[in-house]
Amino acid sequence: MAFDDPLDRPRAAGGRAPDVFRRGGWVPMREYRDSEPVDFVIVGTGAGAGTLACRLAEQGFSVVALDAGAYFRPLEDFASDESEQTKLYWTDDRIVDGDNPLQMGSNNSGKAVGGSTVHFAMVSLRFRPEWFKSRTLLGYGADWPIDWREMWHYYAEVEDALKISGPVTYPWGTKRPRYPYRAHPLNAAARVLAKGCEAMGISWTETPLATLSAPRGLAHPCVYRGFCVTGCSTNAKQSVLVTWLPRALASGAEVRDLAMVGRIDTGSDGLATGVHYHRAGQWRFQRARNVVVAGYAIETPRLLLNSANDQFPDGIANSSGLVGKNLMVQSNQAVWGTMEDEVRSYKGPPSLAITEHWNYDDDKDFFGGYAYMSQGPLPQLWANTQLGAHGLWGEQLMTAMKDYNHVAGLKIVGETMPQERNCVTLADEVDQYGLRIPRITFSLCDNDKKLIDHSLSFMGQALSAAGARNIWAQEDDTCHLNGTARMGDDPRRSVVDADCRSWDIPNLWICDGSVFPTVGGVNPSLTIQAIACRTADRIHQMARRGELERLPAARPRRVLTPSA
Amino acid sequence: MKRQSLFLLCAGIGAGAVTLALSRRQPAPPANRIPARRDLSNTPQHSSGTVRAARRLNRAAGLLATSVLADSGVEHYRGSFKNRAMFTPLIVSGATLAISAHGTADMRPAAHRVRDVTYALAAVTGLVGTGFHFYNVGRKLGGFSWQNLFYGAPLGAPMAILLSGLIGFSSERLRESQPDEQQGPEIFDLPAGRMLAAVISVGLLGTTAEAALLHFRGAYHNPAMYLPVTLPPIGALLMAQVCVGTRTRHVAARNWMWLLVAMGFAGSGFHAYGISRNMGGFANWSQNILAGPPLPAPPSFSGLALAGLACIDLVREHPDA
Amino acid sequence: MRDPTRHKPADRYPGYDVLSKRNGPSWNDKTRRVVDQRLSIDDEPRFFAADEFALVQAVAALIAPQPAHRPMIPVAGLVDAKLHRGESDGFRAPNMPRERDAWTRGLAAIEAEARRAHGRGFCELTKSEQIDLLEKMQNGELHDAAWGEMPPQAFWKHRLSHDIVMAYYAHPTAWSEIGWGGPASPRGYVRLDFNDRDSWEAAEAGSSDGDNVRRINRGIR
């Protein structure tokens, strides 16, 4: 066989899917016909979708998950190369505007089986319990319709499923169980953060990471190669691709790669009937009893809006008018400096040390919180930061780049406030499939700016206390996308309920980062996966009680206990 | 540097194997050598069992030294020999290994000055090394935090060369002690067997603590990782019984020591398997020998258990010992 | 930005070449294939016209001036190859054309600005005139009709300087220059602390003797 390019034609076909743990390997995969209504068709295979697909399949539902991206085998398909690995990013055309236009692409969205978790930085944090009721308890944002104690249970499930490696005891917040694997060794970049925290008198710890500090099955432990955000070629990274999806396949789910969903159809009864998707050069229609949308906070509202029809002229599931609204990113500002010592921050996962101090301190003059972490940019990313954020080019850039091995940085993941003016709408231009492309509008509010200022000034002092010189602030970055189909208690003010079920179309579900009412000051993927686990359990319960449209009460047919 | 450490590793393992092999061949006592310290007039009365026990202790000390030689070679290479002192355990354990081989082959019932000095040096090195490692960990940011206990200088490791030195030194004392009808062999005026049993019991516990810490770092991801933290403490208990008990036959302790000998060597096998599970396996040895589980560490259990066997025999032959 | 108190030689990593690790355990087949392909790109345009290409070369020499002690990186060729493949960043401002159109229009506008200000093409300008023009672009002080709707600053920020710098640092020669470890799979790293260097990483020439560093770097595999 000629060299098999996963971007060229679908790999998951003919009764088999790629075995991510073996070069050239395959695992058997159950397949469903387009005309056969499956219990659940899921759009996406990322943090929300992949987790849900696994848990639903393990409960015995028939599941088909479609992803626009390719099905990679990391061991053989991933190069140690920043440019090559842009193949993991969602780089279809998107328009960005507002006061602070977002950088998309490599910066925050993925297109691959496994979703953005294939190239995420693996930071796996729990929300602070109060954030689930931030309106009531802290006076800002919106309350979640879910209780934190329930989330604590699901967080533990996800942490175990991903064998998170973390500190023996976590310094902040409510007690949590011990992380399944031990923390990784700190690199010098992380020690800079630690030094700074000690000098400033605040706590720090090893970052809980979804990468293995010991072997697990066929996955190798981390080799500290530092290419995490360009894709992990050792399978140490516990992405959805190597955790939930193999389990999903083993339980009878079907995954279709290179399958772009363009539209969800609804019937005369107002229920969803299935999805139109483009695969191998043609449009097809998969019938389904339930449709789950989990394409991340840009593609999810885009698909709902693009599915507008006579019955739902403003897009489906949009009676509240909130589909696409309240887009929240996380601020991702940084301070950078040079150390006399060699740091060589390219070694190891980029963010080995963290402080959540400012997430748990309520004595601030702004709402929300932030965590900050050590950094390890690879050369292209670092050069681009020096150019774009520091404004260096020519000889100045070349000279600055020579200090690459001495650079240390601290970067926040900061909470931004939900604002209706920050939104995803449809532009008039169309993409390669003929679908209208998203327009992403984003502006920081005053509170967001206060938070950023606070963080930059604090981190500047910390970095200087750690011994760095020539310190400068990177003021322009953001990361993560959430909130464009928020969950809530009130159908007029939210798109889905606590079970991620659309208020308008009871057999339509949204299960990804879009459902967040607030983002908190920690990276979102652990929470997305915990919500997916909860949603799966809720679906299981409702199906048993016969509360689901189109799913006879007899289902699920077989119940598998999730394997550990 | 890379080749150097590989060479040391191989040399260490090779030398250890030679020690064991020599001990089986029971070579004839070298003729015409003037014994170092004692006049041999009472040689005939000297229990041949005592010499045998002493030689077996030499062998045990040698195995421990082999483990230290290879382990500190790898670990200090990983630490880039940043400090000259990091060569010390290599030199000392190398020397300990050599004199242990010599002692294992030596049938004479007398101590040997070079061996004595070397063993004493090994014990001191172990103490100083432990001090160094404590200093290093304490000095690191975070002090005695889990992070530094896991990844800083291993606190317990230098104890292995201390144990090797102690056991070797005891072996020399054993050789020169003169048991008679009333009194068994002695070490520092204490009954040799019992005193050794105590050292071995404590040594087993210490080595267990080291394994427990590092296997906790590995999150006990493989059930076999529980073996070296459950079997040796039982061995330590049995040796404690040898130390204070009144019985002389200690069948359980003997069998358990053989189990630990086997466990130690099997441990290296498990660690080799562990290395093969790292990215690139043995083809990527330049990383994985350093990053994977330490190949040479587990046989230190075997070394202690061999010493335990020698000590059990001693107690059997000299119930008062 | 550089600290004047630290005296570092111009060639910080003498003798270091990440490519010397190509056949060792730090590179896997996929990486070798990808980098080989990149190294086969030369300074020959496939997307740009010849005069456009010369202009890109001239601009690249200003934005990413190359050190004399390393082989030249065909920056313009790399930019050209990316456009030829049709790769996109995945986002743009509403008044920015897509990648290829932005480049074509931007280059034409630079040429028009040069002729309007100096009566000569950009390549014929003196270096300081060229730099002056680039700075004006950066500051939004150019207004020729050739820009159309596209803001000159946006072209500078998101296309011209961005694509050139990304192309430059996609090249192994640039990696060697800054002492980066380069590709690292299956073999990653072991020694992670301050001033720790695995034997397969570049040694930095500091105050210590450069010949020794060169010898170490030459021996890296």
Ligand SMILES: Cc1cc2nc3c(=O)[nH]c(=O)nc-3n(C[C@H](O)[C@H](O)[C@H](O)COP(=O)(O)OP(=O)(O)OC[C@H]3O[C@@H](n4cnc5c(N)ncnc54)[C@H](O)[C@@H]3O)c2cc1C
């Ligand atoms: C560089 C980077 C670093 C990050 N680091 C961290 C981190 O350290 N910790 C953390 O918690 N989070 C991190 N994140 C964020 C995290 O990856 C995302 O928040 C999370 O993966 C989002 O999950 P999701 O299910 O909403 O969407 P995704 O995981 O993005 O999955 C969406 C999937 O849906 C597919 N899709 C979308 N639309 C369609 C369609 N119409 N048809 C078919 N398929 C479609 C996409 O191809 C994609 O695979 C990082 C993100 C990036 C980019």
Ligand code: SF4
């Ligand atoms: S540092 Fe670890 S997690 Fe990151 S890419 Fe390398 S092996 Fe994977």
